[in-house]
Amino acid sequence: xxxxxxxxxxxxxxxxxxxxxxxxxxxxxxxxxxxxxxxxxxxxxxxxxxxxxxxxxxxxxxxxxxxxxxxxxxxxxxxxxxxxxxxxxxxxxxxxxxxxxxxxxxxxxxxxxxxxxxxxxxxxxxxxxxxxxxxxxxxxxxxxxxxxxxxxxxxxxxxxxxxxxxxxxxxxxxxxxxxxxxxxxxxxxxxxxxxxxxxxxxxxxxxxxx
Numbered sequence: 001x002x003x004x005x006x007x008x009x010x011x012x013x014x015x016x017x018x019x020x021x022x023x024x025x026x027x028x029x030x031x032x033x034x035x036x037x038x039x040x041x042x043x044x045x046x047x048x049x050x051x052x053x054x055x056x057x058x059x060x061x062x063x064x065x066x067x068x069x070x071x072x073x074x075x076x077x078x079x080x081x082x083x084x085x086x087x088x089x090x091x092x093x094x095x096x097x098x099x100x101x102x103x104x105x106x107x108x109x110x111x112x113x114x115x116x117x118x119x120x121x122x123x124x125x126x127x128x129x130x131x132x133x134x135x136x137x138x139x140x141x142x143x144x145x146x147x148x149x150x151x152x153x154x155x156x157x158x159x160x161x162x163x164x165x166x167x168x169x170x171x172x173x174x175x176x177x178x179x180x181x182x183x184x185x186x187x188x189x190x191x192x193x194x195x196x197x198x199x200x201x202x203x204x205x206x207x208x209x210x
Contacts, residue, residue: 110139114202117195126190127183133198134158134180137173137205144209155180169204176201 117132138158141147146165147158159177163170176198182188 108135108139110136110143113139117199121192121195121199126192126195129195130180130183130190130198133195133202134176136202137198140202140205140209146209166205166208169201169208172197172201172204 113132113136117129117136120126120129120132134155138147138153141158141162142149146162147153153161155177159174163173166173179194179197183190183194
């Protein structure tokens with residue numbers, strides 16, 4: 001009969017413990033928001049544990065097995081704790097972008113958004129130009145009391161709320177909002193024509209609210 005204890009695990013050393021730590025810290029969960037602080041804390045804990053293991057080497061077979069069990073349990077406990085911390089943090093920019101809120105009210109004046117839009121268009125960065133034009137429109141509508149300032153307003157919400165008060169400019173606004181969503185949420189490539197469309201929208205709205 002083969003004894004369960006006959007297969008001896010390799011002894012745990014400080015180097016092997018640090019290798020376990022590096023393998024654990026390389027996992028994606030530790031490279032999210034606040035990962036640097038978390039990684040440093042974990043590395044410190046693993047270093048302290050590795051120092052402790054230096055005193056356990058040379059013990060009995062059962063002692064070595066227990067040491068390995070301790071390592072595994074420690075890693076699992078730390079991983080569970082980090083998972084709880086990471087999930088409790090506010091959404092990252094990537095998640096916020098998926099929630100489609102790039103037209104949130106800004107402290108930047110509409111004239112600055114227009115300047116940026118023209119700079120982006122001149123550089124061939126038409127998607128960014130479109131975004132700046134729509135931001136200029138949002139700021140202008142809020143400044144003229146067409147819209148009530150509200151954080152987190154999406155382009156679609158902007159279109160629905162502003163269109164009834166813009167008369168002749170409403171169809172162009174609705175068209176521009178659809179095109180914005182196709183570019184930023186649907187992955188369509190933006191063109192110079194798109195930038196011109198939003199520039200025309202901005203000019204039309206400024207005339208409408210003048």
